[in-house]
Amino acid sequence: MDIQTQIQALRDQLNLWSHQYYDQDAPTVSDYEYDMTLRQLKQLEGEHPELITPDSPTQRVGGQALDVFQQVRHEVPLQSLQDVFAPEELSAFAQRVQEVAADPQWVFEPKVDGLSVALEYVDGVFVRGATRGDGQVGEDVTENLRTVRSIPLKIENAPHRLIVRGECYMARSVFQKLNALREESGKPLMANPRNAAAGSLRQLDPKVAAQRRLDCIIFNIQLTDGPSFRRDSEALDYLAGLGFPVIDHPVYPDLESVSRAIGDLGENRERYPFDIDGAVIKLDDLEQREILGSTAKFPRWAAAWKYPPEQKETVLEDIVVQVGRTGVLTPKAVVRPVRLAGTTVTNATLHNQDFITEKDIRIGDTVVLQKAGEIIPQVVSVVRGKRPEGTTPYLLPRACPVCGAPVERDEDGAALRCTGAECPAQLVRNITHFASRDAMDIEGLGPAVVQQLVEEGLIASPGDLYNLDFDRVAQLEGLGEKSAQNLQKALEKSKSQGLSRLLTAFGIRQVGAKAAQTLSRKFQTLDRLMDATEEELTETEDIGSITAQSLIQWFAAPQSRHLIETLRTAGVSFESAEEAVGVALAGKTFVLTGTLTRYSRSEAKKLLEAQGAKVAGSVSKKTGYVIAGEAAGSKLAKARELGIPVLTEEDLGAILTGTFPI
Numbered sequence: 266m267d268i269q270t271q272i273q274a275l276r277d278q279l280n281l282w283s284h285q286y287y288d289q290d291a292p293t294v295s296d297y298e299y300d301m302t303l304r305q306l307k308q309l310e311g312e313h314p315e316l317i318t319p320d321s322p323t324q325r326v327g328g329q330a331l332d333v334f335q336q337v338r339h340e341v342p343l344q345s346l347q348d349v350f351a352p353e354e355l356s357a358f359a360q361r362v363q364e365v366a367a368d369p370q371w372v373f374e375p376k377v378d379g380l381s382v383a384l385e386y387v388d389g390v391f392v393r394g395a396t397r398g399d400g401q402v403g404e405d406v407t408e409n410l411r412t413v414r415s416i417p418l419k420i421e422n423a424p425h426r427l428i429v430r431g432e433c434y435m436a437r438s439v440f441q442k443l444n445a446l447r448e449e450s451g452k453p454l455m456a457n458p459r460n461a462a463a464g465s466l467r468q469l470d471p472k473v474a475a476q477r478r479l480d481c482i483i484f485n486i487q488l489t490d491g492p493s494f495r496r497d498s499e500a501l502d503y504l505a506g507l508g509f510p511v512i513d514h515p516v517y518p519d520l521e522s523v524s525r526a527i528g529d530l531g532e533n534r535e536r537y538p539f540d541i542d543g544a545v546i547k548l549d550d551l552e553q554r555e556i557l558g559s560t561a562k563f564p565r566w567a568a569a570w571k572y573p574p575e576q577k578e579t580v581l582e583d584i585v586v587q588v589g590r591t592g593v594l595t596p597k598a599v600v601r602p603v604r605l606a607g608t609t610v611t612n613a614t615l616h617n618q619d620f621i622t623e624k625d626i627r628i629g630d631t632v633v634l635q636k637a638g639e640i641i642p643q644v645v646s647v648v649r650g651k652r653p654e655g656t657t658p659y660l661l662p663r664a665c666p667v668c669g670a671p672v673e674r675d676e677d678g679a680a681l682r683c684t685g686a687e688c689p690a691q692l693v694r695n696i697t698h699f700a701s702r703d704a705m706d707i708e709g710l711g712p713a714v715v716q717q718l719v720e721e722g723l724i725a726s727p728g729d730l731y732n733l734d735f736d737r738v739a740q741l742e743g744l745g746e747k748s749a750q751n752l753q754k755a756l757e758k759s760k761s762q763g764l765s766r767l768l769t770a771f772g773i774r775q776v777g778a779k780a781a782q783t784l785s786r787k788f789q790t791l792d793r794l795m796d797a798t799e800e801e802l803t804e805t806e807d808i809g810s811i812t813a814q815s816l817i818q819w820f821a822a823p824q825s826r827h828l829i830e831t832l833r834t835a836g837v838s839f840e841s842a843e844e845a846v847g848v849a850l851a852g853k854t855f856v857l858t859g860t861l862t863r864y865s866r867s868e869a870k871k872l873l874e875a876q877g878a879k880v881a882g883s884v885s886k887k888t889g890y891v892i893a894g895e896a897a898g899s900k901l902a903k904a905r906e907l908g909i910p911v912l913t914e915e916d917l918g919a920i921l922t923g924t925f926p927i
């Protein structure tokens with residue numbers, strides 16, 4: 266066999282398998298065998314690139330990535346459909362059609378919830394595929410569509426020209442696998458199969474699209490110079506005969522049968538591997554279609570029955586509360602398993618306490634669940650009539666279900682948050698924060714390493730960092746002797762960071778780097794700060810009562826005490842690294858203006874503040890002194906106007922050394 270014949274034989278074999286798999290739903294070989302044969306073909310084509318043709322199954326794996334999609338004007342527009350939501354609307358639609366078509370036959374199809382595409386074939390070869398876009402102009406996604414194995418790349422006995430329309434979708438099973446993988450690797454989940462399909466089809470890199478395993482199903486001939494048909498159903502049968510995956514299209518003689526089919530499909534949506542958001546009813550007779558014509562947006566001879574999102578009743582057996590990595594408590598409904606929109610549902614979203622209270626959702630209640638696009642269903646309502654006796658309103662716990670620390674409500678929302686300093690649920694995040702640059706600044710201790718240390722059981726609290734077993738750290742994957750030594754050094758160094766950074770590292774709510782610095786200056790040691798009363802705290806500059814309470818609560822918690830004692834034993838400094846706030850300039854306000862030569866602005870500000878002064882940004886009646894450097898402008902003028910003493914940079918030097926009478 267010469268190479269060309271060999272290549273052709275492999276292609277025919279692969280095409281046949283694809284056809285059996287996708288169009289006939291009757292695979293005859295395993296995926297493995299398919300992949301191996303494909304690899305064989307790839308190898309041969311790699312050795313003879315001149316023999317590669319665009320219709321080769323190897324071209325499905327994804328060609329060059331694009332910068333942007335080309336626009337395509339559709340020769341025949343891809344129109345929309347008029348919606349019907351109620352039986353009256355359906356019969357009104359049928360009546361309008363019957364004014365032209367006396368005895369209509371109806372084609373009935375599931376409405377696939379995917380993306381409409383037009384596929385163009387020339388002499389049986391797939392040459393171009395485009396999205397619907399606005400119906401007139403779409404985007405050329407040929408390369409991505411080539412990766413869709415249910416789209417034939419080559420068809421036998423085809424007319425010279427053929428454009429078909431279909432719906433590209435992601436099968437529910439593929440979607441679930443994709444999301445499971447994304448969850449494992451910490452990526453955000455896709456909302457629903459439709460979004461996933463849309464995102465995949467618009468990937469600029471066809472290799473990514475290829476991995477997404479999209480599918481396509483055909484429901485119309487847009488244009489052909491081949492045989493002509495009297496009925497749509499005949500045209501669809503013809504497409505099926507050519508090897509296209511064609512949508513189910515039974516024909517019904519009257520509206521009663523159509524209505525029954527609508528009900529039946531609504532109840533059996535799961536039968537299909539794709540999501541269905543409606544049923545499409547089309548006039549079968551193509552000549553009559555011509556007469557009816559179209560509006561600007563949709564044909565007058567078709568309508569889409571839209572199903573409401575599926576809802577099911579089930580019993581709420583329990584509410585479990587999970588603690589997220591940021592400490593937020595999320596209640597989750599555990600429900601008696603129920604089939605809903607194609608999957609077995611065991612959980613539902615409850616959002617937060619406010620949601621539960623508003624709907625008065627109680628354990629034991631019968632609830633109505635709904636899935637509208639999202640993966641986890643919502644609780645729509647409670648069936649009050651089915652409420653068992655003895656239930657009580659549900660309240661989220663006041664203590665964290667993971668660590669037992671008190672739970673606090675965010676001032677700015679409905680979220681409840683655990684306050685535990687050593688809460689295992691928030692461990693990685695808390696320790697990473699502890700080590701971060703603004704806090705203890707421990708080099709080499711980023712989120713990945715922290716995660717590893719936690720997973721290996723080497724640390725369970727920020728305090729454990731100072732008792733690390735470095736021999737074991739050295740054995741961790743990707744770390745080694747050198748990293749372990751560096752980490753040890755960095756930890757040793759961090760012990761003398763001082764109070765301000767330590768306070769920041771604790772991650773006490775409301776206490777960021779700035780507040781930590783102020784507190785550290787004022788109280789000088791951690792022990793003095795811990796003993797401070799609310800009054801003493803609120804007397805501190807910029808510390809309000811919310812921050813004061815947050816501090817008091819945090820210091821009172823057993824977990825915090827434990828952490829503090831571990832750090833003390835490890836020799837972590839509890840002393841302020843900043844100089845004590847002098848009192849010499851307490852109560853005095855300065856404004857700096859113009860260019861200073863001996864100090865930078867921020868230096869001058871720091872030095873003044875270190876002695877208890879306040880440095881303001883603008884001049885007002887409350888300003889005590891203005892220090893004017895060179896080329897001072899409006900602030901100087903304002904000071905003069907208000908009669909505020911204006912001093913020079915030399916005076917500032919004297920003030921700072923205490924030799925200026927002030």
Ligand code: AMP
Nearest residue numbers: 345346374375376377380381432484545
């Ligand atoms: P709508 O998006 O509500 O305007 O509905 C029109 C869309 O339904 C079309 O653009 C197609 O993408 C889609 N569709 C899905 N299945 C079918 C079908 N069997 N026949 C016609 N359109 C369909």
